[in-house]
Amino acid sequence: MSAIIRALNAFASGVQHLFKRRFTFRYPEQKLEFEGEGYLYDPKTQVGISGFKGRHLLHMDKCTGCQLCSLACENIAMAIEMVPIEGQWPRNKKSIFPQIDYGRCVFCGFCVDACPFYALFETNDYELCGYDRRSLVFTPKQLSIPPPKEKGVTVIFDEKKGEAHHG
């Protein structure tokens, strides 16, 4: 008897959902729209500005090579290695910059919090797959390229109906 009731409940739930708006979208043609530019940290006020913790963005012109980001990561994931980059870097006498291994990074954001020079942030970029481990290591130059800005799909939460759908 209870099996019949459970089956009827499942059926009723299925019928109910026929009238709810579709939530899924066609990834990768459609992508999720995020609020803000990603996770930021203001060292002056020592306040983190909430946002998605995705691939990092490195402002090479602001980076002094102080290595604080790399030290912050040492006891977490050992994902940052300081590497030399050729060229003239007036603010970075040793010409060393962070390189991040996304095969290790756990996207905690501690390196962003540790940077005193507004040089390292996290972005909304989550598409970080590769065919081998090496392709997950992002050089400072790769990290300095902002992710492309694409119009994404906005998720709308309908509190009255207790459901979410996209526009």
Ligand code: SF4
């Ligand atoms: S976000 Fe990644 S690179 Fe930065 S401290 Fe955390 S694990 Fe290390």
Ligand code: SF4
């Ligand atoms: S990104 Fe920031 S914390 Fe890391 S070396 Fe550059 S200035 Fe220092």
